[in-house]
Amino acid sequence: MVKFQCSIAINLVLLQCLLALVASQSFDFFYFVQQWPGSYCDTAQSCCYPTTGKPAADFGIHGLWPNYNDGSYPSNCDPNSPFNPSEISDLESSMQKNWPTLACPSGDGQTFWSHEWEKHGTCSESVLDEHAYFETALGLKQKANLLQALKSAGITPGGSYSLKSIKDAIMEAAGYTPWIECNKDSSGNYQLYQIYLCVDTSASKLIECPVFPKGACSSEIEFPSF
Template sequence: MMMKIWVGIVLLCSLMTNAVSARQHHLPSFSDHCGRHPAQSCSVSANTTSLGSCCIEKKAGLFLLSQFWDVHAGYEDRWTVHGLWNDFCNGSYPSNCDPQREYTNITEILVSRRAFKLLQEMNNDWPNSAGHVDDFWSHEWNKHGTCMSTFEPSCYEKNDPFQGMIDYYNTTMKLHKKYNVYKALKRNGIIPGHKYSTSLVQKVIKKEFNMIPDLRCNTEGHLVETWIYFHVKGPVKRMDLVPTHNNNATNCNSTLIYPTKYPNDTADPKLW
């Protein structure tokens, strides 16, 4: 009797497993939709492939991750996010591509979609020293994110108007973590409060990230920003990156100053 019950249980489990496998086999996936090896943005094949704009950034496929060294914002041992931008392949760029998707209530939208972890990360590492964070976040999405075709509503179920924006912010934060400029420089002995050869800083970042950064300095010769360039294979959120570089790799002089944060503040910046 026990043997019959055991055999019955085994058969039932087998049937359930087969049913789940069959159902999973028919579930849509990235591979079904865009293929396992989609073309690279800004390549000849990107313009000749039959895949649509939800699978490949065909129009503006040169991407740039911009990170700030803002001495009045964020933690003292972290760079902060400026934004994720996409340029045309010739270096010019589009902006504000979809007025209907220009939002101002970013925090409210993220809360309504229960994106609490993302919101916390953005508050920590995407601050705005000049005003309210929602103003900064909405500016970056409205100007740059709306120009990325793989984040358009038509690429999502039921033409979801917000998921592309959420994926834009989420992808930007993941890239910011991936390319941790502060840690990369510190590992090579480059720390705030000192002067360095601009070429040395470039070489260090190239060694760490396998890409030549565009270093940006202010009029006082202080390092304030890095731009990291890449092309993408498939949708941006997949983060299948191909490093590249800009021919004009810096506006800094031969020597730059890597300033300390909060130079005139008495409050502990770790508590910011």
């Protein structure tokens, strides 16, 4: 009987170890995505500024998204870990500056951040708790200063530029190949909307992307003012 109980205990420990291993390997890399507010707003749908006021004319964080090498991604991984604003109260002012909401109706960012944590962040809990998730994304934005990278290459808001020149400028500054997502303005012209960079599973360093999302831009795209 004692031997049987020991066997059950050992099997349970092995099962827990296996589940922990699976959890720790539940994704292959992160997409770190920043969006240009001028392009978000310059569409037929338009935008609403946050209740805290118009954001700065800078790229804002969209999210830090766990992904698989085959192009798919996990989502809404832990319904028992809802967004808790008190967990990031010390980050709130930085979040409002670097991770502003532009959705309508106007908000303070809480709905946006809640969506990002619950859909994407909970899938990285083996690496990052809620506070670490948002703090890490804020740190990555400082590492990947996209606006400065583009300005250093003579690419400034209000002009039209080749897609290649934009990619080259970011690669020169970040050291890794970006993926550019375009949207269309109210006249149907392609414009620089979002920039994706890839991050390793520890969320500590940029890497080359194992796979890029699907989508298309024209060879020449607008970089609208904001």
